[in-house]
Amino acid sequence: MNNHTRLLLVGVCxxxxxxxxxxQTPTDAVMMKQRESCLxxxxxxxxxxxxxxxxxxxxxxxxxxxxxxxxxxxxxxGIMDNLNLIxxxxxxxxxxxxxxxxxxxxxxxxxxxxxxxxxRFLNKEMEGGKLALVGAVGYSTPMxxxxxxxxPYSLGFGAPEVSGxxxxxxxxxxxxxxxxxxxYLWRGETEAExxxxxxxxxxxxxxxxxxxxxxxxxxxxxxxxxxxxxxxxLYNATQCLSGDDIRAYNAAQPTNKVGVAxxxxxxxxxxxxxxxxxxxxxxxxxxxxxxxxxxTNIGAGLxxxxxI
Amino acid sequence: MKKRYTLSFLGVCLGMLFVVSxxxxxPINMSYSxxxxxxxxxxxxxxxxxxxxxxxxxxxxEPADAGSAEYQAELADLKDAMSxxxxxxxxxxxxxxxxxSIRWMEIAMELVAKYNLIPGPxxxxxxxxxxxxxxxxxxxxPFAHPAYSCRAFAYMTVAQFDALIAAWHYKFQYERPAPSQxxxxxxxxxxxxxxxxxxxxxxxxxAVSRDILTALxxxxxxxxxxxxEEHLSSLLWAGEAVQSDVDAGEFLGSEVAxxxxxxxxxxxxxxxxxxxxxSDSIRDSAIQRYGWSWENQEIPKRPVGLAPFYGKVQMWxxxxxxxxxxxxxxxVGSAEYEADVEILIAHQNNMxxxxxxxxxxxxxxxxxxxxxxxxxxxxxxxxxxxKMNPLRTVRTLAYLNMxxxxxGISCWDAKYYYHYPRPIQMIPSFKTIAGTPNFPSxxxxxxxxxxxxxxxxxxxxxxxxxxxxxWAEEAAISRVYGGIHWTFDSEVGLEQGRDVASYTLAxxxxxxxx
Numbered sequence: 001m002n003n004h005t006r007l008l009l010v011g012v013c014x015x016x017x018x019x020x021x022x023x024q025t026p027t028d029a030v031m032m033k034q035r036e037s038c039l040x041x042x043x044x045x046x047x048x049x050x051x052x053x054x055x056x057x058x059x060x061x062x063x064x065x066x067x068x069x070x071x072x073x074x075x076x077x078g079i080m081d082n083l084n085l086i087x088x089x090x091x092x093x094x095x096x097x098x099x100x101x102x103x104x105x106x107x108x109x110x111x112x113x114x115x116x117x118x119x120r121f122l123n124k125e126m127e128g129g130k131l132a133l134v135g136a137v138g139y140s141t142p143m144x145x146x147x148x149x150x151x152p153y154s155l156g157f158g159a160p161e162v163s164g165x166x167x168x169x170x171x172x173x174x175x176x177x178x179x180x181x182x183x184y185l186w187r188g189e190t191e192a193e194x195x196x197x198x199x200x201x202x203x204x205x206x207x208x209x210x211x212x213x214x215x216x217x218x219x220x221x222x223x224x225x226x227x228x229x230x231x232x233x234l235y236n237a238t239q240c241l242s243g244d245d246i247r248a249y250n251a252a253q254p255t256n257k258v259g260v261a262x263x264x265x266x267x268x269x270x271x272x273x274x275x276x277x278x279x280x281x282x283x284x285x286x287x288x289x290x291x292x293x294x295x296t297n298i299g300a301g302l303x304x305x306x307x308i
Numbered sequence: 309m310k311k312r313y314t315l316s317f318l319g320v321c322l323g324m325l326f327v328v329s330x331x332x333x334x335p336i337n338m339s340y341s342x343x344x345x346x347x348x349x350x351x352x353x354x355x356x357x358x359x360x361x362x363x364x365x366x367x368x369x370e371p372a373d374a375g376s377a378e379y380q381a382e383l384a385d386l387k388d389a390m391s392x393x394x395x396x397x398x399x400x401x402x403x404x405x406x407x408x409s410i411r412w413m414e415i416a417m418e419l420v421a422k423y424n425l426i427p428g429p430x431x432x433x434x435x436x437x438x439x440x441x442x443x444x445x446x447x448x449x450p451f452a453h454p455a456y457s458c459r460a461f462a463y464m465t466v467a468q469f470d471a472l473i474a475a476w477h478y479k480f481q482y483e484r485p486a487p488s489q490x491x492x493x494x495x496x497x498x499x500x501x502x503x504x505x506x507x508x509x510x511x512x513x514x515a516v517s518r519d520i521l522t523a524l525x526x527x528x529x530x531x532x533x534x535x536x537e538e539h540l541s542s543l544l545w546a547g548e549a550v551q552s553d554v555d556a557g558e559f560l561g562s563e564v565a566x567x568x569x570x571x572x573x574x575x576x577x578x579x580x581x582x583x584x585x586x587s588d589s590i591r592d593s594a595i596q597r598y599g600w601s602w603e604n605q606e607i608p609k610r611p612v613g614l615a616p617f618y619g620k621v622q623m624w625x626x627x628x629x630x631x632x633x634x635x636x637x638x639x640v641g642s643a644e645y646e647a648d649v650e651i652l653i654a655h656q657n658n659m660x661x662x663x664x665x666x667x668x669x670x671x672x673x674x675x676x677x678x679x680x681x682x683x684x685x686x687x688x689x690x691x692x693x694x695k696m697n698p699l700r701t702v703r704t705l706a707y708l709n710m711x712x713x714x715x716g717i718s719c720w721d722a723k724y725y726y727h728y729p730r731p732i733q734m735i736p737s738f739k740t741i742a743g744t745p746n747f748p749s750x751x752x753x754x755x756x757x758x759x760x761x762x763x764x765x766x767x768x769x770x771x772x773x774x775x776x777x778x779w780a781e782e783a784a785i786s787r788v789y790g791g792i793h794w795t796f797d798s799e800v801g802l803e804q805g806r807d808v809a810s811y812t813l814a815x816x817x818x819x820x821x822x
Contacts, residue, residue: 060428061607101607103732105656105739105791145661147668150741189334193668196685198421198675202414204335204685248447249428250675 026086026116027181027217029132029169032078035308042072042301048286048293051152054245055290064100066152066293069093072301077308082123088114089143094153104153107146111156114140116163129172136183138163149192149208151252152293158190158254159210175223177232183215185238190254199244199255208254211240221266229269234284237261246291259290264297278303337414338688342406342498345697349821352699353477356819357470358624358706359567363477366563368556371482371506374490382550386487387494389544400542406498408510408539409468409701410688412517415535416464417677417684419525423452424675426746433608437581443526450524454672454753455618458680458716459577460524462624462709467516467568469706471561472699475512478556479504487550497546501697507556508549509698514539515561516568523569575622580615587612594727600640602729602748613747619721624710625811632718632807634800637728637750648794652731655789656739663789664741670754670786671742679754679783680712683761686779690769703821708764711812715760715805716753722804723748731791742790751801752793755784759805760812767813780805 032038049065050057074088095106115138122133141160142148148158165183187210195206221232243257264284271277281300286292353363360366372378393401404411427447429435436447443449450456484506488496503509518536522529540558543549549557582590591601604610619629626632638644655663672679687708691701728750732738745753762780766772784802787793816822 064607098737099607101605103605103739103744105659105741147664149668193665194671194676195669196421196672196676196682198418202336202418202421202677204338207334209334247425247675250425 026118026136026138026163026165027167027183028219029120029134029167029179031082031118031120031134032076032084032305034078034080036078036305037308038076038303038305040072040074040076040301040303042070042074042299044070044072044297044299046070046295046297048295051293052289052291053248057294060249062100062102063096063104063152065097067095067097068295070299082120084118086114086116086118090114092155094155096153107150107153107155109146109155110143111146112140112161113143114138129170132167132169132171134167134169136163136165136167138165147193148190148210148254149194149197151254154254157187157210160188162186163215165215171223175227175230177219177221177223179217179219179221181215181217185213185215187212192254197253197255199253209242210254211243211257213238213240213258215239227270228272229267231265231267234264234266235261236264236284243291252291256291258292259288260286260292261288262286262295268303276305278305337403338410338685338692340405340407340410340688340692341402343692343695344499345406345501345503346695347700348501348503348697349476349699350480352821353473353480355473355476355699355703355821357473358466358710359571360470360474360564363474366474366560368478368507368560371484371552371556374485379490379550379552382552383487383491383494386544386547386550387491389541390494390547393545397542397545400538401497401546404510404539404542404546406501406510406548407692407696407698407701409465409513409517409698409705410691411539412464412468412513413461413684413688413705415517415532416460416521417681419521419528420452420457420460420681421675421677423448423450423525424457424678426451426453426674429608435608435610440526440578448527452525452678453614454678454680454757455580455615455716455720456524457678458709458713458757459572459575459621460521461680461684462706462713463524463568463572464517464520465702465705465709466624467520467561467564468513468702469699470568471512471516471564472509472702474560474564475507475509475557476699478507478560479509482506484553487547494547496548498548503697505549505553507560508543508553509557510543510548511540511554511557512561512564513698513702515558516565519562519565520568523572571622576617576620580618580621582612582616584611587616590616590724591727594725598636598639598726600729601727603733604746605730605732605744606746610746613724614745615720615747616724619717619724621717623714623717625815626714626718626808627811629718629721632714632804632811633722633725634751634804637726637794637796637800640729640734644796648796649731649735651795652735652738652788652791656791659741659789666782666786667742667790670758670783671790672754673743679757680709680716680761683708683712683758683765686761686776687765690765690772694769700821703819704764704768707768707812707816708761711760711764711809712757714812715756715808718804718808719751719753719756719801720747722751723753726750728794728797731794738791740791742787742792744792749793750797751804752784752787752797753801754787755780755793755798755801756805756808758783759802760809761805763806763809764812764816767816 046068071091076086090111092111093108118136124131146155148154163185167181169179171177189207215238217236219234223230239259240257246252266282268280284297286294438447438449438451483504486505488494514536518532595601672682730749758780762776765776784798
């Protein structure tokens with residue numbers, strides 16, 4: 001989902017956004033049938049004690065270990081068999097571990113409302129398996145007046161985002177599958193609470209340009225037990241296309257050129273005896289980045305599928 | 309059927325793109341154009357300068373007569389320079405305007421923001437201080453904190469003011485007309501202000517700014533030289549001055565800059581950052597006197613606070629810093645102190661969006677142009693609104709920035725004399741939304757800078773009512789909302805700033821311009 005990259009910008013490798021919810025994420029190829037819905041609630045715990053200042057990986061005792069907890073309610077609705085709507089409303093809480101040298105207050109609150117329309121262009125049974133082509137457009141915008149210019153504690157980057165994504169998946173008859181997706185993320189501007197900032201030069205405005213970005217993802221996984229359980233490995237990379245670097249020992253800001261690559265594993269299980277319920281869990285680790293915390297994320301969630 | 313849905317899906321995609329495709333140019337400087345000055349101040353050459361002994365202390369050659377072959381040749385060169393301007397040259401003319409002090413202050417503020425980065429710890433937990441002897445560092449020199457920046461702004465504007473007083477003296481002594489008045493075929497880009505053109509005031513401002521800033525930001529020498537070169541060239545492209553006007557102005561500006569830098573070399577700034585034994589002895593005096601002391605809370609702990617002897621730096625208009633030293637803060641543990649602890653905890657637990665906005669709006673912290681920079685941008689707005697001529701502009705800025713540096717010096721004197729601890733040091737598990745600086749709490753720098761600035765601006769722009777003072781009070785309380793100052797730091801800081809400004813105003817009122 002596009003919240004994914006927003007969280008990234010403020011410092012989360014939140015794999016929750018990038019493909020764990022087999023039933024309903026913007027980056028996978030799974031669709032709800034018409035009049036079917038899937039409700040999910042996710043809990044994510046991310047933390048970092050090193051971050052990339054530009055491309056230099058460093059520690060900073062002013063912020064020590066930064067923790068970021070996200071509770072992510074989402075719903076996917078089958079408008080038609082080939083057209084789904086996904087709505088999400090993440091709640092985020094941030095803080096530094098004690099002791100830290102900065103003594104900064106963390107932040108908490110609802111972040112951005114995310115809306116994604118997913119359309120399946122192709123779902124073709126072939127001799128050895130099944131090919132799916134899916135497109136997704138997303139829009140998100142802050143739900144509350146949180147301060148984006150308060151890194152690394154800000155809840156999000158505080159700007160509207162429109163995303164366009166293409167997804168291709170092939171699933172073999174033996175249960176193995178591979179998926180790739182590519183997205184372009186257009187971001188607007190975020191309003192700081194000051195009317196001057198430095199971004200490789202002076203800016204006399206409260207508005208900050210949040211850089212556009214691309215997201216690229218590849219997933220390999222396998223279904224077991226008659227599609228009741230699957231595991232997958234994931235590589236996810238997001239790269240801002242412009243922006244400035246964090247300056248030496250200085251705070252990050254929403255104008256930064258954020259980049260990150262992460263690897264992770266996801267697993268999901270649908271209870272055969274409890275109708276509609278499933279559980280999932282994941283782990284991910286940032287492996288490279290720029291102007292970004294080197295996050296480790298662990299998360300778990302519950303999904304419930306039902307007819308409208 | 310399917311095709312229809314495909315098409316509507318694509319339609320939705322395009323529709324959503326419009327939502328964020330409104331990228332616009334964000335302003336990178338103050339938006340103003342050249343304007344007709346409200347007055348010319350023909351007697352400006354008789355105003356009292358700050359550093360110069362007299363307006364004619366620096367001599368410039370007598371200009372060639374407008375009818376002379378020498379001047380006519382210059383005029384021909386000027387027409388040549390003005391013909392076939394590129395779009396880049398036209399952009400430069402529009403950018404610099406006929407009140408370029410504001411542009412040079414923007415350059416100064418940009419350098420402050422660029423260099424306003426506190427050095428981080430080395431891998432072994434020690435800290436290295438920036439050194440003018442090794443400007444490249446790491447860390448690079450300077451660390452342009454508020455005490456450094458207000459001094460930079462003060463020297464730059466004082467030197468501009470003195471140099472323009474001298475320029476005004478010669479302008480009205482020689483009364484060489486502007487090129488467009490000598491030759492009506494010349495169309496001056498900034499219109500005709502009827503100001504005598506020798507020496508060029510803009511060239512004076514350029515030379516002063518380039519030379520002062522180069523001394524204070526040595527790594528920016530080439531950048532500043534290129535900005536100055538463009539500005540000096542643009543005076544010809546704009547038809548503002550002939551080469552001899554520019555040359556005389558550049559010479560005059562450079563000479564005044566030398567005098568200002570000579571004062572700077574001996575003003576005590578190079579002794580403001582002390583070593584650990586001296587720093588410890590300053591702290592120990594406070595413990596002996598009052599029983600408390602401020603301690604840096606960072607990890608690793610910084611061994612020395614920022615510029616403990618900044619309070620000993622030479623002041624502009626206050627004869628002795630102790631004249632403006634406030635009384636002591638409430639004793640730690642006293643009823644008044646405990647009441648303040650409660651106030652700070654209450655703000656922490658009841659942070660509203662309005663308090664947060666105020667804390668952030670006036671924070672002007674690391675990586676920005678600092679509070680004195682903020683007050684300069686406020687001044688620019690009213691300077692342009694009142695169509696001040698270049699001389700009156702730099703008078704405003706010089707007194708504003710002298711007042712702010714004197715306020716800073718007085719504040720630092722109190723900070724290290726009283727050595728009062730910060731809220732995060734005293735209140736267990738207290739959290740802030742602003743960064744706690746590396747110096748004692750009492751009094752608040754933002755409050756003293758802002759009150760001093762507000763008094764000067766209120767004096768110069770009386771028709772604006774109480775707005776500047778209201779902003780100063782907002783800036784002062786912003787530090788309490790930020791969680792980094794006690795309320796008495798801010799309240800006494802405001803009084804201290806006003807006290808300092810009374811000395812500035814006394815000098816200002818008798819400088820011959822009012």
